[in-house]
Amino acid sequence: MLEKTTRINFLYDFYQSLLTPKQRSYMEMYFIEDFSLGEISETKQVSRQAIYDNIRRTEEMLEEYEDKLMLYQNFLERQKLIQDLEIELQEQPNPSIRTIVERLKELE
Amino acid sequence: MLEKTTRINFLYDFYQSLLTPKQRSYMEMYFIEDFSLGEISETKQVSRQAIYDNIRRTEEMLEEYEDKLMLYQNFLERQKLIQDLEIELQEQPNPSIRTIVERLKELE
Numbered sequence: 213m214l215e216k217t218t219r220i221n222f223l224y225d226f227y228q229s230l231l232t233p234k235q236r237s238y239m240e241m242y243f244i245e246d247f248s249l250g251e252i253s254e255t256k257q258v259s260r261q262a263i264y265d266n267i268r269r270t271e272e273m274l275e276e277y278e279d280k281l282m283l284y285q286n287f288l289e290r291q292k293l294i295q296d297l298e299i300e301l302q303e304q305p306n307p308s309i310r311t312i313v314e315r316l317k318e319l320e
Numbered sequence: 321m322l323e324k325t326t327r328i329n330f331l332y333d334f335y336q337s338l339l340t341p342k343q344r345s346y347m348e349m350y351f352i353e354d355f356s357l358g359e360i361s362e363t364k365q366v367s368r369q370a371i372y373d374n375i376r377r378t379e380e381m382l383e384e385y386e387d388k389l390m391l392y393q394n395f396l397e398r399q400k401l402i403q404d405l406e407i408e409l410q411e412q413p414n415p416s417i418r419t420i421v422e423r424l425k426e427l428e
Binding site for chain 2: 317
């Protein structure tokens with residue numbers, strides 16, 4: 213559950229600009245400000261079921277965008293490469309560094 | 321004109337997965353295979369004006385996606401940073417390398 217929430221938070225970071233203001237509002241209340249569905253329902257004066265459906269649909273959309281654009285996956289790969297690069301940089305320069313930089317370039 | 325075509329080609333590379341099959345087909349014929357509007361019209365049996373409108377609208381959509389997600393802009397910045405990194409790697413490791421890697425990490 214925690215892992216899913218973390219993933220959704222990352223996907224939200226990457227793709228929030230493609231969502232509607234209403235979708236962003238519900239997502240931020242639910243995933244970032246940690247309101248319950250009941251609390252969002254009271255605040256927004258919208259049925260709990262409508263909030264639930266909107267958030268579920270938004271989650272699906274975020275996964276669809278990730279299937280198409282892979283921003284989160286590329287981000288994770290880039291972070292891993294940069295971590296490798298930093299380990300190498302603690303040593304002297306060598307061909308491994310060049311290999312890592314080449315892979316970094318191929319990412320996009 | 322050449323510069324615009326290059327930019328559209330890059331935007332198309334980044335965002336083609338968000339377009340419809342018809343949009344992709346027209347864009348590839350026009351920008352990649354270098355067909356004229358008249359030739360696409362003949363091949364597809366669709367009016368030249370409809371092809372033109374579809375391609376113009378697709379270009380606008382690509383620019384809207386870029387405004388929101390900035391994949392091309394981030395790509396250019398990352399390429400520049402990697403280029404800097406490669407120059408540094410021709411020398412001995414030093415604090416400049418660390419600075420570049422830090423900026424690379426902040427990009428996303």
